Amino acid sequence: MNKSWWKSAVVYQVYPKSFCDSDEDGVGDIPGIISKLDYIKSIGVDVIWLSPFFKSPGFDNGYDVSDYFSVDPVFGTMNDFKVLLNEAHQRGLKIIIDLVVNHSSHQHLWFQESSKSKNNPYRNYYFWRDGLTEDEAIQRWGQDNLPSYDLSKDKRMRFPPNNWQNLFGGGSCWEYDKETDQYYLHLFSKEQPDLNWDSPKLRQDVYDMMHQWLELGVDGFRMDVISLISKPEGLPDVTDGQSLIDIVANGSKVHIYLREMREVALAGFDVMTVGETAGVTVDEAKHYAGLENTELNMVFHFEINDLDGGESHKWNRSKIKLTDLKNIHKKWQQGLAGIAWNSLYLSNHDQPRSIGRYVRPDEVYRERAQKMLATVTYLMAGTPFIYQGEELAMTNCFIKDFADLRDIESINAFHKMLQTGLDAEEAMEIVGIWGRDSCRTPMQWNGEVGAGFTKAKPWLKINENYVAINAKEQAARKDSVFHYYRALFALRKGMDVFVMGDYVPVLEEDERVFAYNRVLDGESVFVLGNYTGYEVQLFLDMGIDANVLMGNIVDSDFLTTKVLQPYEGVVISGVPSMTPCKPL
Numbered sequence: 001m002n003k004s005w006w007k008s009a010v011v012y013q014v015y016p017k018s019f020c021d022s023d024e025d026g027v028g029d030i031p032g033i034i035s036k037l038d039y040i041k042s043i044g045v046d047v048i049w050l051s052p053f054f055k056s057p058g059f060d061n062g063y064d065v066s067d068y069f070s071v072d073p074v075f076g077t078m079n080d081f082k083v084l085l086n087e088a089h090q091r092g093l094k095i096i097i098d099l100v101v102n103h104s105s106h107q108h109l110w111f112q113e114s115s116k117s118k119n120n121p122y123r124n125y126y127f128w129r130d131g132l133t134e135d136e137a138i139q140r141w142g143q144d145n146l147p148s149y150d151l152s153k154d155k156r157m158r159f160p161p162n163n164w165q166n167l168f169g170g171g172s173c174w175e176y177d178k179e180t181d182q183y184y185l186h187l188f189s190k191e192q193p194d195l196n197w198d199s200p201k202l203r204q205d206v207y208d209m210m211h212q213w214l215e216l217g218v219d220g221f222r223m224d225v226i227s228l229i230s231k232p233e234g235l236p237d238v239t240d241g242q243s244l245i246d247i248v249a250n251g252s253k254v255h256i257y258l259r260e261m262r263e264v265a266l267a268g269f270d271v272m273t274v275g276e277t278a279g280v281t282v283d284e285a286k287h288y289a290g291l292e293n294t295e296l297n298m299v300f301h302f303e304i305n306d307l308d309g310g311e312s313h314k315w316n317r318s319k320i321k322l323t324d325l326k327n328i329h330k331k332w333q334q335g336l337a338g339i340a341w342n343s344l345y346l347s348n349h350d351q352p353r354s355i356g357r358y359v360r361p362d363e364v365y366r367e368r369a370q371k372m373l374a375t376v377t378y379l380m381a382g383t384p385f386i387y388q389g390e391e392l393a394m395t396n397c398f399i400k401d402f403a404d405l406r407d408i409e410s411i412n413a414f415h416k417m418l419q420t421g422l423d424a425e426e427a428m429e430i431v432g433i434w435g436r437d438s439c440r441t442p443m444q445w446n447g448e449v450g451a452g453f454t455k456a457k458p459w460l461k462i463n464e465n466y467v468a469i470n471a472k473e474q475a476a477r478k479d480s481v482f483h484y485y486r487a488l489f490a491l492r493k494g495m496d497v498f499v500m501g502d503y504v505p506v507l508e509e510d511e512r513v514f515a516y517n518r519v520l521d522g523e524s525v526f527v528l529g530n531y532t533g534y535e536v537q538l539f540l541d542m543g544i545d546a547n548v549l550m551g552n553i554v555d556s557d558f559l560t561t562k563v564l565q566p567y568e569g570v571v572i573s574g575v576p577s578m579t580p581c582k583p584l
């Protein structure tokens with residue numbers, strides 16, 4: 001297997017709004033990121049993924065872009081960005097940026113033009129359709145299944161063109177536009193109209209814009225919901241048992257467009273591309289992220305979300321069962337081996353922080369548990385992506401007051417839960433688990449007021465635990481999560497087996513322990529993590545050469561006792577490749 005740089009790289013995700021505020025307006029910014037480059041470098045990562053910093057009205061925190069080749073004034077200037085790029089490159093750090101082109105902002109010039117008239121040259125950049133009359137709607141969905149509609153609208157246009165409900169829980173995917181008397185499509189909020197990738201002109205404009213960034217020196221793209229860009233012919237209704245993602249993901253032309261993108265926009269640049277591919281399956285990933293590299297380098301899949309979230313049942317209190325989690329990893333690890341490349345992540349700006357999600361340790365074990373999760377997750381095959389603050393074991397922030405919520409999705413979800421009979425307290429509790437504000441709270445730099453993030457009022461609440469959980473404290477303490485992450489990435493980089501090795505699961509039926517071998521050319525490394533808060537006795541024959549490479553418990557006696565302490569994570573070399581391990 002060819003060992004491209006992005007296969008052994010580790011990526012650090014920066015969510016600019018919450019990273020570091022240099023100008024005291026309560027919002028993080030690019031100069032703030034520049035001031036923390038040495039910190040980022042010190043974790044031992046190679047690449048920074050910057051979530052959107054482009055001009056945006058901010059209905060979805062920048063995932064609604066109104067000018068793709070620009071910097072939003074709240075984050076700084078284009079010159080600031082150039083300085084950031086340069087300073088990062090000088091430190092040997094690469095920068096990949098978010099490419100949000102499934103949709104634009106409704107304030108993008110393309111959409112402004114598109115909505116002017118039916119024959120505007122940009123009309124076809126978006127999806128405009130006539131609505132349905134009441135008769136048509138009844139015929140299509142039956143009297144009892146009519147979607148909600150707006151009586152104030154002209155009768156001819158009362159019903160949207162199909163029954164799609166947007167992914168932010170805000171009702172229909174269609175918004176009526178009075179001016180031109182048609183509806184436009186938006187899979188997310190109505191301020192995020194979907195771009196029509198079937199228009200060759202739109203595609204060329206996107207490629208030109210990508211080219212501008214590449215010429216400037218960016219090192220690649222993380223492509224937002226790129227699996228959704230090819231909409232199904234005729235935009236058919238969602239039928240029973242289907243989710244919207246089922247019909248809009250992996251459309252018939254998505255691979256054609258991505259191959260075109262690679263040839264037109266990316267050819268000649270040694271850059272990294274990762275697709276955020278909602279709805280992707282192992283078989284689809286082989287196309288998106290095949291090792292022959294005709295589309296993307298790698299994908300983010302969402303199958304773990306199906307265990308405790310799932311597009312339709314995200315707002316709940318479900319727990320992840322360890323055997324289910326292991327099965328999903330096994331499927332992806334083995335399914336893509338030698339064929340395509342994967343990514344590894346525990347959380348991001350959309351998903352809950354990992355402590356509390358994968359494990360729910362008592363506070364005394366929080367750090368140990370985070371180290372264990374990282375060990376088990378980031379030593380699998382794929383490129384690790386860590387999310388700012390994860391290296392400190394930052395936790396979800398449970399926002400108690402509705403007025404403190406910022407995310408459009410959480411606000412919609414709260415109202416919906418009230419309609420289904422939950423009281424406000426219960427609804428806020430669930431929003432706290434899944435709401436994206438909970439993981440987006442500002443980075444905790446130190447124990448001073450404002451957590452070293454800002455001296456002003458932060459745009460989103462700071463988690464009160466910043467006094468104890470912060471970067472300054474962890475950098476100064478040798479056994480911190482921060483230092484463990486550094487050591488873990490150094491270990492991963494130093495041994496090819498972690499990048500290129502086969503993945504061989506062990507103890508597959510065990511609900512307590514996640515264990516696997518990585519095997520390359522006869523060399524084998526054994527990785528184990530105890531996902532429980534109690535000791536687990538294992539019966540293993542690891543041979544006489546077994547040697548602990550790394551672990552989250554200093555002076556662990558695991559090799560002699562074969563007892564894993566609560567949340568213990570350990571990496572062992574010198575074991576026979578197919579370690580005969582039996583569950584209890």
Ligand code: TEU
Binds near residue numbers: 063100188224225314
């Ligand atoms: O996310 C798309 C996506 O599939 C989600 O994880 C989504 O946030 C979640 O389903 C909502 O429940 C991307 C971005 O990462 C996210 O921040 C944006 O809001 C979204 O696209 C729209 O651009």
